[in-house]
Every structure is written in C-alpha cells, then in structure tokens.
Amino acid sequence: MGDPGTVSGLIRKGWETAAPAYKDGIGPQIEPVSVHLSEVLRGILVPPVLDLACGPGTVLRHVWGDAPGFTGFGCDFSREMVKIARGRVRGAGGIVADQDLLPFAAESFMTVVSSMGTIFSSDPGRQIDAIARILKPGGVYGFSAWGRAEECELRGVSETVIQGWPHPYEGRIPPLESPFSSGRTSWLESVSDRAGLRIDRVESGSVTFRFPDRESAARALLGTGRFALLLRNGPGRPDREGELVERTMAAFTPYTDPDSGAVLLSNRYHLFVLARNQ
16 A cells, blocks of 8 residues: 555655545546546446545445446545545445555456546556456446646646745655546557457546635645645654645636636546456
8 A cells, every 4th residue: 555655655645634625625626527427437337336546436426326236435545535435425335555556356346437546556557457457347447537738727737836846845746647648549549458458438528627716726736645745744844834825826826817816727638438358
C-alpha cells in the first residue's frame, strides 16, 4: 500500500488528509463525469463491480443496483476515502490497496470502473495488464481521464500554483497529464491489444466547475491530495495554509466573473470502455 516514507506513501498520506474536504469540494464538481460514465456503462455493466481508486465512491454510487444481484467494492489506498465510499453506498464492500499493487485473484470481476482515479497510476500500461488479469472473460473496464493541458482550465490553475510554490515539500506531486489525455491513440490500441482487451468505446465531453467565489474555489483545490502534499509540514516548518489559499485565489482571478465574483472553469475529459476478449 506504500511505505509512509516512499513517494506513493507520501501521496497516500496527502489523500488521507484531503479526503473529507475533497468529498465536499472538488468531488461534487467531478460528479457529472461519473454520471456520464455510468450512463455509458448502462446495459453492459455486470457485477461483481470494482470501483478502482474509488475516492468517495462517486461512480459506484451511480452504477449501484443497475444489475440484478448487484455486488460492488470500492478500492482506494486511502482508508478515509474507502470509509467515505462505503458510507455513501450502502452494502458496498471496501478494500484498502494501492491501485498499482492489486491484491485480487485472476478473473475476480466482471466490471472495473474508475473516475479520474487510475490516471494517477505510476505505470498506466502495466496497470491495464493488471486490470485485464482481474477481469472475467467478456468483462469491461470503464474509466475517465482529463484531456490535454490546454483543454483543462482547472489544471492550469493547479500547475500555476504548484510551480510557483516557493517552499520545499516532501515527495513528488503526481501529474494530471496521462497517456489517456489525447483520447484514442495508437498507444492505447497497442497496450489494450497486448492485454487481451479491445476498445469498445471512447467518448469525450466537457464539464464546467462552478464556485461562488475565489476563496471557495481555492479551498476546494486545497482539498486534493496533490495540494495536501504542499502543506505537509516537517519539524520546525510553519503552517502555510493561509499563504497557499492566497496564492490559489490569485491563480483563479482570470476565471472570475467581475460582476458576480463567481469562478467558472471548463475542463475536457474522455471516457473509455475496454472489454476483455472471451
């Protein structure tokens, strides 16, 4: 699950800290992506279902009960996220595990889903191999990913703040860019074919994040694992949350309506459905 001193362990600690704020901050903003994914999977989703890197269980909540005899599990390396997911989806199981070190036996699930979670894998190609292994023949893997950097305004804000942060911090901030950011590519076709998967569907969409003001937008962004890493204070380091809020508010200024003060950011995303060959 990641030793506390390793990069993955530090990222996990970041998400443990951020989980409650994420549930009420960025989490609801991403929910339309999860709804879209659940709609794409409707009619082909068969239990048992694994929501991998489940976060607060948004996808699992929307697909829950879509098939007779539904059974589902949320899996995340953050205990707090698994706890939140199980609290939101009554009857769901919970598994604390690193998405790059899956503890499941071969052919355990008919469906694996993930909304903006598996994009943080340290080795996306290898992860597709691992997901193919735990899928039953005919099973499907449905997931979402952010588009390219220039297509995602929240990413621009995030990178501006992180790159301009003048203080040292532990670990490495995981990137939001992934091999899936360009949609269907020759790379995806190659790794899917190697894993015994076929690409059944790729769709794209756009979601607009809406916040009433810059401070609420800034505090929502602070409620993510990436930003929580910036605030991991070692011995003798001062609390710099106030400074980070101010810098983040400033980065949101170009996306703020001058009359209402509301913050709006457009973000492109892609949905993928991969199916394991029979």
